[in-house]
Every structure is written in C-alpha cells, then in structure tokens.
Amino acid sequence: MTKREIYLVVATVLVMCIPMSILAYQSKQFSNLPSSVFDxxxxxxxxxxxxxxxxxxxxxxxxxxxxxxxxxxxxxxxxxxxxxxxxxxxxxxxxxxxxxxxxxxxxxxxxxxxxxxxxxxxxxxxxxxxxxxxxxxxxxxxxxxxxxxxxxx
CATH class of the missing domain: 2.60.120.10 (Jelly Rolls)
Incomplete structure (x- = not known):
C-alpha cells in the first residue's frame, strides 16, 4: 500500500465519521420522552x-x-x-x-x-x-x- 493510498483511506474514514457523528447526536437529541416526573x-x-x-x-x-x-x-x-x-x-x-x-x-x-x-x-x-x-x-x-x-x- 502506497503512502497516497494510506492518506486516501484515512481521509475517507475521517469524512465518514462526520455524518455518523451528526446522526448519533441527532438520534440522542430526539430520543423519545420516557416516563418522567417534572417537579x-x-x-x-x-x-x-x-x-x-x-x-x-x-x-x-x-x-x-x-x-x-x-x-x-x-x-x-x-x-x-x-x-x-x-x-x-x-x-x-x-x-x-x-x-x-x-x-x-x-x-x-x-x-x-x-x-x-x-x-x-x-x-x-x-x-x-x-x-x-x-x-x-x-x-x-x-x-x-x-x-x-x-x-x-
């Protein structure tokens, strides 16, 4: 594997992490309201x-x-x-x-x-x-x- 190919793989992984992080944040942010008490x-x-x-x-x-x-x-x-x-x-x-x-x-x-x-x-x-x-x-x-x-x- 060449240096260029390694950089390309690393860049691809980093670019894919951004949308995955956004989706993970949104799913946590918009999770269903559980049974709760509001004092x-x-x-x-x-x-x-x-x-x-x-x-x-x-x-x-x-x-x-x-x-x-x-x-x-x-x-x-x-x-x-x-x-x-x-x-x-x-x-x-x-x-x-x-x-x-x-x-x-x-x-x-x-x-x-x-x-x-x-x-x-x-x-x-x-x-x-x-x-x-x-x-x-x-x-x-x-x-x-x-x-x-x-x-x-």
Missing part, C-alpha cells in the same frame, strides 16, 4: 415581557412526533400573543386566575380549573382578564396527521 420547583421560570414561562418538555414520544408542555403566567391585562393558528391541537388548563380566550370566533371568560381545547388551524389566543396573575398549562402535540390537518380558516 414544579425544579423547572426554571423565565421572565417574559408579559409575565413568565416554565418549559417542562418538548420532545417526541413513542406515539407522537412531538409533545410539548409549558406553563405560562400572564400579568393582569396581558395577552400571551395575538390571535394565531397552527396545525397542531392545543389543550390549555387554567391553574389560577381568570382568562379570556378566543374560541370559535367568540371571546369566553373562564377561571381556575377550566380547560380550553384549540382545534387544529383555528384562531385562538389567551389574555389575563383578572386583577391577579393568571397561570395556565399549555399542552400541544404533533402526530403523523398534524402536517395533513385540513385548514378550516
């Missing part, structure tokens, strides 16, 4: 311009392309975002406070313990309609059907 006190609250947010998880699962859960706290009078829509469905559970939500083109006011379901591609938003902070869980999921969800608006 409220261990999730860092990040200040936002409207209150704060705790990101609990955002990962694929054994049956979903992605499952995401965060908890947001809105200061009195604040809106999380303008009305928007996305192809995934979303479940919002009010932990405390009073919120006003856009559902099916109507504004509805609900309080602690209420559950809001936002269907795929439906305009929705949420606003703190009370005089104290309002906190809610937001849970979204993506499946094989998500990308094929029919737009209704």
């Amino acid at each position: 409220w006190n261990s999730i860092k609250a990040v200040k936002t311009k409207t209150g704060e947010k705790r990101q609990f998880f955002d990962s694929p699962t054994a049956t979903l392309d992605n499952l995401e859960c965060h908890v947001s706290t809105l200061n009195p009078g604040e809106t999380a975002h303008p009305p928007h829509q996305h192809p995934e469905e979303e479940l919002t559970i009010v932990k405390e406070g009073t919120v006003e939500v856009l559902v099916n083109g109507e504004l509805k006011k609900v309080g602690t313990g209420s559950i809001i379901f936002s269907a795929a591609n439906q305009l929705h938003n949420i606003k703190n309609a009370g005089t104290t902070p309002a906190t809610y869980y937001a849970i979204k999921w993506k499946s094989a059907k998500t990308t094929n969800a029919v737009k209704t608006n």
Whole structure:
C-alpha cells in the first residue's frame, strides 16, 4: 500500500465519521420522552415581557412526533400573543386566575380549573382578564396527521 493510498483511506474514514457523528447526536437529541416526573420547583421560570414561562418538555414520544408542555403566567391585562393558528391541537388548563380566550370566533371568560381545547388551524389566543396573575398549562402535540390537518380558516 502506497503512502497516497494510506492518506486516501484515512481521509475517507475521517469524512465518514462526520455524518455518523451528526446522526448519533441527532438520534440522542430526539430520543423519545420516557416516563418522567417534572417537579414544579425544579423547572426554571423565565421572565417574559408579559409575565413568565416554565418549559417542562418538548420532545417526541413513542406515539407522537412531538409533545410539548409549558406553563405560562400572564400579568393582569396581558395577552400571551395575538390571535394565531397552527396545525397542531392545543389543550390549555387554567391553574389560577381568570382568562379570556378566543374560541370559535367568540371571546369566553373562564377561571381556575377550566380547560380550553384549540382545534387544529383555528384562531385562538389567551389574555389575563383578572386583577391577579393568571397561570395556565399549555399542552400541544404533533402526530403523523398534524402536517395533513385540513385548514378550516
């Protein structure tokens, strides 16, 4: 084997290691969410311009392309975002406070313990309609059907 052939083999091995390393990193990064416990006190609250947010998880699962859960706290009078829509469905559970939500083109006011379901591609938003902070869980999921969800608006 010549010196040139040895260099060629070494270069080929090194070049092949790069994509293999990337694939290994991605498979670890996007592994399925295992059964887990997320302690409220261990999730860092990040200040936002409207209150704060705790990101609990955002990962694929054994049956979903992605499952995401965060908890947001809105200061009195604040809106999380303008009305928007996305192809995934979303479940919002009010932990405390009073919120006003856009559902099916109507504004509805609900309080602690209420559950809001936002269907795929439906305009929705949420606003703190009370005089104290309002906190809610937001849970979204993506499946094989998500990308094929029919737009209704």
